[in-house]
Amino acid sequence: MKEDQKIPNPVVRRLGLYYRCLNKLYDEGIEYVASKDIASRLGIKSSQIRKDLSYFGEFGKRGVGYNVENLIKKLETIIGVDKNWNVIIIGAGNIGSALVNYPGLKKEKFNIIGVFDADRSKVGKKIGKLTIQHISQLHEFAKKNIIEIAVIAVPENAAQMVTEELEKLGIKGIVNFAPVKLRTNIPVEEVDITLSFKTLAFKIGREGSR
Amino acid sequence: MKEDQKIPNPVVRRLGLYYRCLNKLYDEGIEYVASKDIASRLGIKSSQIRKDLSYFGEFGKRGVGYNVENLIKKLETIIGVDKNWNVIIIGAGNIGSALVNYPGLKKEKFNIIGVFDADRSKVGKKIGKLTIQHISQLHEFAKKNIIEIAVIAVPENAAQMVTEELEKLGIKGIVNFAPVKLRTNIPVEEVDITLSFKTLAFKIGREGSR
DNA sequence: CAATAATTGTGAACTTAGTCACAATTATTA
DNA sequence: TAATAATTGTGACTAAGTTCACAATTATTG
Ligand SMILES: NC(=O)c1ccc[n+]([C@@H]2O[C@H](COP(=O)([O-])OP(=O)(O)OC[C@H]3O[C@@H](n4cnc5c(N)ncnc54)[C@H](O)[C@@H]3O)[C@@H](O)[C@H]2O)c1
Ligand SMILES: NC(=O)c1ccc[n+]([C@@H]2O[C@H](COP(=O)([O-])OP(=O)(O)OC[C@H]3O[C@@H](n4cnc5c(N)ncnc54)[C@H](O)[C@@H]3O)[C@@H](O)[C@H]2O)c1
Numbered sequence: 001m002k003e004d005q006k007i008p009n010p011v012v013r014r015l016g017l018y019y020r021c022l023n024k025l026y027d028e029g030i031e032y033v034a035s036k037d038i039a040s041r042l043g044i045k046s047s048q049i050r051k052d053l054s055y056f057g058e059f060g061k062r063g064v065g066y067n068v069e070n071l072i073k074k075l076e077t078i079i080g081v082d083k084n085w086n087v088i089i090i091g092a093g094n095i096g097s098a099l100v101n102y103p104g105l106k107k108e109k110f111n112i113i114g115v116f117d118a119d120r121s122k123v124g125k126k127i128g129k130l131t132i133q134h135i136s137q138l139h140e141f142a143k144k145n146i147i148e149i150a151v152i153a154v155p156e157n158a159a160q161m162v163t164e165e166l167e168k169l170g171i172k173g174i175v176n177f178a179p180v181k182l183r184t185n186i187p188v189e190e191v192d193i194t195l196s197f198k199t200l201a202f203k204i205g206r207e208g209s210r
Numbered sequence: 211m212k213e214d215q216k217i218p219n220p221v222v223r224r225l226g227l228y229y230r231c232l233n234k235l236y237d238e239g240i241e242y243v244a245s246k247d248i249a250s251r252l253g254i255k256s257s258q259i260r261k262d263l264s265y266f267g268e269f270g271k272r273g274v275g276y277n278v279e280n281l282i283k284k285l286e287t288i289i290g291v292d293k294n295w296n297v298i299i300i301g302a303g304n305i306g307s308a309l310v311n312y313p314g315l316k317k318e319k320f321n322i323i324g325v326f327d328a329d330r331s332k333v334g335k336k337i338g339k340l341t342i343q344h345i346s347q348l349h350e351f352a353k354k355n356i357i358e359i360a361v362i363a364v365p366e367n368a369a370q371m372v373t374e375e376l377e378k379l380g381i382k383g384i385v386n387f388a389p390v391k392l393r394t395n396i397p398v399e400e401v402d403i404t405l406s407f408k409t410l411a412f413k414i415g416r417e418g419s420r
Numbered sequence: 421c422a423a424t425a426a427t428t429g430t431g432a433a434c435t436t437a438g439t440c441a442c443a444a445t446t447a448t449t450a
Numbered sequence: 451t452a453a454t455a456a457t458t459g460t461g462a463c464t465a466a467g468t469t470c471a472c473a474a475t476t477a478t479t480g
Contacts, residue, residue, distance in 0.1 A: 001429090001430095007412075007416075008466070008467065009409075010466095010467070010468095011467090012409050012412050012413070013405060013409055015408075015412070016402075016404075016405045016408040016409060017391075017405070019408070020389060020405075034426080034427060034428090035427080035428075036426095036427080041391065042391055043391055043393075045468075045469065045470095046427090046428095047429095047430095047468080047469055047470070047471095048467095048468065048469080050427095050428065050429060050430080051429085051430075051467095051468075051469085053428095053429090054428095054429055054430065058428080058429065059428095060427080060428050060429080061427085061428075061475080061476065061477095062426085062427055062428040062429080062474065062475035062476055062477095063425080063426050063427045063428075063474095063475060063476035063477055063478095064426080064427065064428085064475090064476060064477070065426090065427065065428080066428090078412070079408050079411060079412050079415075080408075080411040080412055080414065080415035081408060081411060085407075085411060087407075094307070094308035094311045094312060095308050097304070097308075098304035098305050098307075098308045099403075101304045102304060104389070104404055105404065105407065108404050108407065108408065109411075110404075110407050110411075148414065149407070149410060149411075149414075172414045172417070173410045173411075173413065173414045174410075175403075175406055175407060175410060179230060179314070181251065181252055181253055183253075187410060187413040187414060187417065188410075189406040189407070189409055189410045189413075190406075191401065191403060191406050192226075193309075193385075193401060194226075194314055194315060194318050194320075195223060195226045195227070195230075196385055196399040196400075196401050197295075197297075197315065197318065197320050197359070197385060197399070198225075198226040198229070198289050198290075198291060198318065199219075199222050199223055199226060199399055200359060200383045200384075200385060200397060200398075200399040201289060201290040201291060201295055201320075201359075201383075202217075202222050202225070202288070202289050202290055203222070203383065203397040203399075204290065204358065204359075204382045204383045204397060205289075205290040206217075207382070207397065211459090211460095218436070218437065220436095220437070220438090221437090244456080244457060244458090245457080245458075246456095246457080255438075255439065255440095256457090256458095257438080257439055257440070257441090257459095257460095258437095258438065258439080260457095260458065260459060260460085261437095261438075261439085261459085261460075263458095263459090264458095264459055264460065268458080268459065269458095270457075270458050270459080271445080271446065271447095271457085271458075272444065272445035272446055272447095272456085272457055272458040272459080273444095273445060273446035273447055273448095273455080273456050273457050273458075274445090274446060274447070274456080274457065274458085275456090275457065275458080276458090
């Protein structure tokens with residue numbers, strides 16, 4: 001293990017995959033697992049898994065494999081899901097509502113604690129247990145609650161403005177669904193759905209010619 | 211330009227970004243653009259753009275830049291959005307509905323022509339202009355319509371079964387929202403939203419220690 | 421308890437992706 | 451028309467990421 005290293009992004013994404021896979025194994029009652037088995041479930045090489053984990057320490061037992069429960073706990077700490085994250089959603093439209101209704105996020109320790117929208121006709125309505133608040137109430141809300149992550153689910157043209165507001169409030173990270181590059185120093189994860197469609201179209205177009 | 215090459219995935223994704231950026235420039239009435247300008251809008255290096263484009267040909271004019279309208283057309287052909295793609299959605303839940311209601315997909319040439327669900331209480335209801343059909347009707351539907359792309363928006367445990375069904379119907383590509391690795395030979399694009407949250411959590415956790 | 425089998429952790433080798441730097445080209449200016 | 455400025459396209463280089471291959475370790479078997 002090398003200390004204090006910058007961890008490559010692909011490694012980070014795979015850690016999430018390993019975590020998910022290990023939880024399935026745990027639910028299946030499996031106690032020990034070899035990198036080879038995780039690899040075959042995820043369709044990658046076992047050496048990749050071992051190398052990825054080696055950035056953070058030695059978690060396995062030679063000749064045996066990894067203790068599932070133990071490795072889950074280690075990954076929780078590494079990824080940062082050993083604690084709950086407070087999340088707000090900006091934009092109570094299609095995507096915003098889908099996220100609020102999605103139980104998977106809470107299960108993974110991402111707690112949606114507020115939904116905000118600029119459209120006064122939506123304010124006061126409920127999505128699940130949450131009441132949509134007007135965006136002007138965000139500032140007040142941020143004083144009373146620790147918000148760590150914000151989701152941008154507003155139209156493209158509002159995204160940059162919202163980002164700057166969020167930056168002022170001291171939000172620590174953004175998940176952005178708007179198809180636009182945000183100018184900010186906060187860490188941003190882009191979820192670019194139409195880009196995925198286009199990438200797929202490209203691949204399909206090349207299927208024959210390979 | 212090198213013929214017949216395998217195009218790296220990151221290049222393909224960026225093509226989509228360039229395409230989007232160029233359309234914005236076009237709407238702004240800009241006729242010619244330099245790689246440097248696109249680069250600064252997207253926060254990447256200009257050499258990256260030129261190298262990416264060079265996989266497919268020479269589209270610029272030295273000393274001048276790229277003709278916006280022309281490059282858009284070239285990218286349309288390269289990516290494959292010079293034609294319309296027929297898309298169906300499997301699973302008329304949160305994500306499925308969000309996609310059907312999203313005008314951006316149609317604008318990018320992805321036409322949703324059908325929505326299917328296993329829940330009979332949803333069948334017959336409308337999302338936008340589309341009526342939710344029962345999944346058992348899919349086979350018949352596929353005989354009457356050319357379906358190129360399917361979106362998997364069903365719960366994790368149904369995703370693999372659905373995939374196998376889609377494979378039988380000869381669908382050419384899948385956009386998968388379920389958090390599970392699909393075993394199939396069809397090209398798949400994964401949209402893994404909780405993974406994005408976890409990646410963000412990791413990054414936030416490291417912000418201080420860098 | 422020695423031999424065998426399984427499996428990790430990790431440097432080294434390899435492969436893929438990104439950047440640099442500059443000749444070639446085009447347009448503009450004097 | 452010669453000099454200047456801007457910008458492309460790309461080969462050479464550098465960096466990042468993946469896979470290999472094997473010593474080290476652990477458990478199991480005869
Ligand atoms: N729906 C999809 O499937 C989909 C797919 C890909 C990308 N996206 C992107 O995700 C974003 C949201 O899409 P959607 O379909 O949910 O849109 P939507 O129109 O359903 O919802 C957007 C919401 O944001 C609100 N809003 C607008 N400006 C605001 C502001 N300044 N502050 C707070 N709220 C504001 C609107 O009132 C609306 O309720 C868009 O950028 C879209 O391009 C959506
Ligand atoms: N909603 C989100 O924000 C979100 C975020 C990340 C991932 N996802 C994933 O996307 C998928 C869909 O999520 P959702 O929130 O839309 O779920 P949902 O429960 O709202 O919708 C799923 C729909 O699929 C239908 N369905 C179940 N089995 C089916 C089958 N065999 N054939 C056809 N239809 C079937 C259900 O009747 C339901 O209508 C899930 O795998 C989920 O994990 C969703």
